[in-house]
Amino acid sequence: MSGVLYLDGVSVVFDGFKALNNLSMIIEPGELRAIIGPNGAGKTTMMDIITGKTRPTAGTVQFADHDLTRLDEAAIANLGIGRKFQKPTVFDALTVFENLELALKAPRDPWSCLRWVLGADYQRRIEATMAEIGLADRAHDRAAILSHGQRQWLEIGMLLMQEPQLLLVDEPVAGMTDQETEHTAALLRRIAGQRSVVVVEHDLEFVRALGAKVTVMCEGTVLSEGSIDHVQNDQRVIEVYLGR
Numbered sequence: 001m002s003g004v005l006y007l008d009g010v011s012v013v014f015d016g017f018k019a020l021n022n023l024s025m026i027i028e029p030g031e032l033r034a035i036i037g038p039n040g041a042g043k044t045t046m047m048d049i050i051t052g053k054t055r056p057t058a059g060t061v062q063f064a065d066h067d068l069t070r071l072d073e074a075a076i077a078n079l080g081i082g083r084k085f086q087k088p089t090v091f092d093a094l095t096v097f098e099n100l101e102l103a104l105k106a107p108r109d110p111w112s113c114l115r116w117v118l119g120a121d122y123q124r125r126i127e128a129t130m131a132e133i134g135l136a137d138r139a140h141d142r143a144a145i146l147s148h149g150q151r152q153w154l155e156i157g158m159l160l161m162q163e164p165q166l167l168l169v170d171e172p173v174a175g176m177t178d179q180e181t182e183h184t185a186a187l188l189r190r191i192a193g194q195r196s197v198v199v200v201e202h203d204l205e206f207v208r209a210l211g212a213k214v215t216v217m218c219e220g221t222v223l224s225e226g227s228i229d230h231v232q233n234d235q236r237v238i239e240v241y242l243g244r
């Protein structure tokens, strides 16, 4: 089970501009959380802080009692924090199975090579992941011929092979068909629970389908938090985001 992600009073200043301004947030173990907010609200910067890409100017960032502000990106990844960027980075020339196999081989700890010897276990894990992401029948197809949505799911699968405790997902449904969007919501709902999943997304239909608590960010801090119905009816949210 994953640990608590704890951000308290986090600020980031770029050349005098506060990209994050006293941001506080708690993501519970196994929680699925949606983050929405206008362009420039600081959503990407928040992800950058969690993964160690950007250092906070002030504040506390902890995951499972580890102080993330003291760790570099590799150490944070090794703690089990995975990030999916908007653009998938799957290997076109490799099959679905091979992409997942490659993700598995990327060592997370010194024991991973040793564990690799236990091949049958890994074969089962790859098969389970292919079933989870809905690509079991595409195992031997090259990634190049997958649809946009399927490539996104494959990348989520590659991250799952690394057994993350916390998964950060950036705009997963941009460019997807309605059906792919529904599939993605169901996938993220399923994979949360065993790990925490934080999803940044602008598509509010998709956010509703996630059925998760929503955090609305604006000007580097939390503007509103609660169910999708709660935030959609919050006058401040309507003014700065929804009403525009």
Ligand SMILES: Nc1ncnc2c1ncn2[C@@H]1O[C@H](COP(=O)(O)OP(=O)(O)OP(=O)(O)O)[C@@H](O)[C@H]1O
Binding pocket: 014, 015, 017, 018, 019, 037, 038, 039, 040, 041, 042, 043, 044, 045, 046
């Ligand atoms: N490295 C940087 N140097 C200077 N300013 C930056 C840097 N990174 C981000 N910013 C600024 O910080 C603010 C927050 O940006 P951020 O990308 O986190 O917002 P966002 O909520 O992810 O927006 P979007 O929805 O458009 O992706 C923006 O005004 C951006 O221009």
